[in-house]
Amino acid sequence: MNLARTLLISLLASAALFAQAATTNAQLMPYPARITTEEGHFPLTQGMKLELVNISAPRSRYIRERLEQALYQHPVARLSKENSGQQQTTAQLLIQADKIAASPIPQFNQNEGYRLAVSPDGIRLTAETELGVLNGLQTLLQLLYNSDKALTAMLIEDRPRFPWRGLLIDSVRHFMPLEDIKRQIEGMAAAKLNVLHWHLTDDQGWRVESSAYPKLHKLASDGQYYSRVQIKELVEFAAVRGIRVVPELDLPGHASAIAVAYPELISLPGPYQMQRHWGVFEPLLDPSNPKVYDFIEALVGEFAELFPDPFLHIGGDEVNPAQWQQSKAVQAYMQQHKLADSDALHTHFNQKLQQILAGFDKRMMGWDEIFHPDLPKDILVQSWRGLDSLTEIANSGYQGLLSTGFYVDQPQPTTYHYRNDxxxxxxxxxxxxxxxxxxxxxxPRLKGSAVTGEFTLSESEAGLKGNIRLNNQSLRPLRLAEQTGNLTRFELDTWMGPTRFELYLDNADKLRGRVLVGNAPYALSGHRIDKGEGQVPTEAEAAVTLTEAARDNILGGEATIWAEIVMPHNLDLRLWPRLFAIAERLWSPAEIQDPDFMYQRLMAMQQYADTGIGLQHNQQQRQGFASLVAESADIRLLEVFSQAVEQAQYYTRHHLKYQAGNYHQQERLNRFVDFLPAESLALVTLNQAISKVPEDKEAVAQIRATLAKWQQNQPALKKLIAQSSELADLQPLAEDLDKLLALADTILGQCRQPELSEQAAALREQLWALAEVRQQEVVLSASLAIESLLDQCL
Structure with missing residues (x-):
């Protein structure tokens, strides 16, 4: 079976799940835990009575506003003007919590479940808490958006799988205005995400007004920071929508901004300047200086006043110990406290920091590097190092979150995030x-050390199976493995993204082929180290397995949008609609994981997120494309072109900028590539059709129609590119698309014919050449789809 086709088939797909979707037409995301369809429909009419029971005033206003907004766009339905805090049996739409929330601030680990019953007589949304009501509201809004004159009678009983479902927004690398963050909060609420992790301090800036240490925001923010009033406003805005706000105060590293404002607190004397580049830098707070702890206590006090959530994230990652090792004062401090090395000093620092946090009733939260058995069990560790690290954390009795695999600042296929559990x-x-x-x-990678490893393949009656180890991590099974002619393919998900090896194994002394990380091809080298026939030698493995007792220690996960190549003008475009798929992985039952079903609903979310919520992913692309051409130009030409191309995935774009000397805060982020989504949904649809070739004649017709649309677009597109200085370097890419379309026509014309097999090797070589990363860090990803077409037609 073709590898691309196999990707689209989930082994755990449930027939009942599809029956539910077909019966209810429930284009819902995240998908509910349980849907039961019933007889009849509830007609959507003018003047529907809404009753809100045990809902606080701010949330009552929000609920009514959202319903009115949804119904204003509806062809027939409207709410009546009547509103009451008392239940009335005449209400057609009843929304009720068991009791009014004791605090306007969402609480960690509250019951977020709800029950939504639609009958011919009305709609009843009930929940134990207001948070549950808010989640049910979002499901109801999606149902209304996808309905015309009536809602199908049904019962939805729903609850989240994980209590922590977050999004980190980096406001440091590039400043994000408050209104842009509020808009993402509206999207988060729609996706049933419940934590905004706000990254506010780092090497490139300090984004919080400080009364105790005002030079932080005056000298180290370039004038771009949030006032105390703005922060309180945003926390309240999020709370009404059921979202907690957890701030990140990065300590003791990522401290270049602190060094600019208060160099006397840093381990080595300055002077220091604002850091404009991206990366890991040396400034570290001085643990031997008592004033450092006064500084931290004052800041934690200010953060505690601004952010009522019980958690405060202290960063704690990527501590470069160079300054500690070079400081005589720090070295003397380590001797005094019998600290053997920099790791021990870091733990010692975190112990003191934890005590400060406890004084303000705050729980410490940080990245993997803070994990240490000398810290109390009530800390929360967020893993960017992956499932091995998270498993060790949970098995040790500490609570943890997963972020590896949810890094949405990287353009990645949505299926990669969706598989990440x-x-x-x-x-x-x-x-x-x-x-x-x-x-x-x-x-070799474009930046940083090369990825190394070993893999073992066994060919038997069971097919091609294998295991792989990368960078001395745990041994992993290959998700898929196959042979097409003399080409061997296998793949797995790694911290880099979906990773596919495409290899020629005919020369034991020289491994040939490529590795696709997402859509970005990387070269590789290697050699065979052993072979045999019969029983495969056992590979040494000390894999850490998550114990059943430790499962409850994993609270969920957080997507992260680091802002090195993200700015306000493409923030929505980077996040939506794929954030719905991550939200579903953290909300819905684990069994819901079929990629076709996910993409079916994600494409509906693409439009709902725009017109139903007000997110600007579509608008940002249109405005971005319009900024590259003359005012009278037809940007639909670029929109069609963008269906066939994608950003180079993983951190390929970052690494290319690093190689070119452009990995810094002043780099332009308003080129064509910056207005591309993470993934072309048009290519997803094309690949789905290709997986049915040649048996499905409608699929073949669909493929031909897509290719014809691209072909018809080419003459006017190339003329537009020639007329725009901003697009001039895309001319070779447009010409490559011409070559690709000619190859596709050849493959379709000779599908399953002997002459195609004779040309296969040469065609594949041409397709590989067209799949290289091109100008503006763009990949002609359609070439990967046409290679799948070639495989289907052989």
Missing amino acids: PTEQAHPTPLPPGKWQRWQFTM
Whole structure:
């Protein structure tokens, strides 16, 4: 079976799930835990009576506003002017919590479940808490958006799988105005995400007004910071929508901004200047200086006043110990406290920090590096290092969150995020006896150290199976493996993204082929280190498995939008609609994971997020494209072109900027590539059609129609590119699309014919050449789809 086709098939798809979707036409995301369809419909009419019971005044206003907004766009339905805090049996739309919330601030780990009953007589949304009501409201709004004159009678009983479902927004690398963040909060509420993790301090800036240490925002923010009034406004705005706000105060590293404002608190003397580049830098707070702890206590006090949530994130990641090692005062302090090395000093610092936080009734939260058995069990560790790290944290009795695999600042296929489960990690089983071989490989990256590893393949009656180890991590099974002619393919998900090896194994001394990380091809080298036939030698493995007792220690996960190549003008475009898929992974039952079903609903969310919520992903692309051409130009030409291309995925764009000397705060982020989404949904649809070739004639017709649309667009597109200085360097990419369309026509014309097999190797070589990263960090990803077409037609 073709690899691309297999990707679209989930082994755990439930027939009942599809029956539910078909019966209810429920284009819902996240998908509810349980839907039961019933007889009849509820007609949507003018003057529907809304009754709100046990709902606080701010949330009552919000609920009514959202319903009125939804129904204003509806062809027939409207609310009546009547509103009451008392239940009335005549209400057609009843929304009721068991009791009014004791606090306007959402509380950690509250019951967020709800029950939504639609009958011919009316709609009843009930929940134990106001948070549950808010979640049910979002489901109701999606149902209304996708309905015409009536709602199908149904019962939805729903609750989240994980209590922590977050989004980190980085306001430091590039400042994000308050209104842009508020808009993302509206989207988060719609996706049933419940935590905004606000990254406010880092090397490139300090974004919080401070009364105690005003030079922080006066000298280290470039004038771009949030006032205390603005922060309180945003916290209240989020709270009404059921979203907690957890701030991040980065300590002791990522401290270049602190160094600019208060160099006397840093381990080595300055002077320091504002850091404009991206990366990990040396300034560290001086743990031997008592004034550092006064500084921290004052700041924690200010943060505690602004952010009522019980958690405060202290960062704690990527501590470069160089300054500590060079400071005589720090070294003397370490000797005094019998601290053996910089890691011990970091833990010692975190212990003192934890005590300060406890004095303000705050729980410490930080990245993997803060994890240490000398810290109390009530800390929360957020893992950017992956499932191995998270498993170790949870098994040790500490609570944790997963962010690896949810880094949405990286353009990645939505299916990659969708497969990423905080509590599920694939462990290898013994390979079946057969013809086996073991290879060593090295994959150079554009920045940082190369990825190295070994893989073992076994060919038997069970097919091609294998295991792989990357960078000395745990051994992993290959998700998919196959042979097409003399080409061997296999893949798995890694911290880099969906990683596909495409190899020629005909020369034991020289491994040939490529590695696709997402859509970005990387070269590799290597050699065979062993082979045999029969029982495959056991590979040494000390994999850490999540214990059943530790599962409850994993609270959920957070998507992260780091802002090195993200600005307000493309923030929505980077997040939506794929954030709905991550939200579903954290909300919905684990069994709901079929990619076709997900994409069906994600494409509906693409429009709902725009017109139903007010997110600006579509608008930002249109405005971005319009900024690149003359006012009279037809940007639809660029929109059609954008269906066939994508940003280079993983951190390829970042690394290319680093190589070119452009990895800094002043780099332009308003080129064509900056107005592309993370993934072309048009290519998703094309790949789905390709997976049905050649048996499905409608799919073949759909493919031809898509290719014809691109072909018809080409003459006017190339003329537009020639007329715009902003697009001039895309001319070779447009010409490559011409070549690709010609190859596609050849493949379709000879599908399943002997002559195609004779040309396959040459065609594949041409397709690989067209898939390289091109100008503006763009990949002609359609070439990967046409290669799948070639495989289907062989």
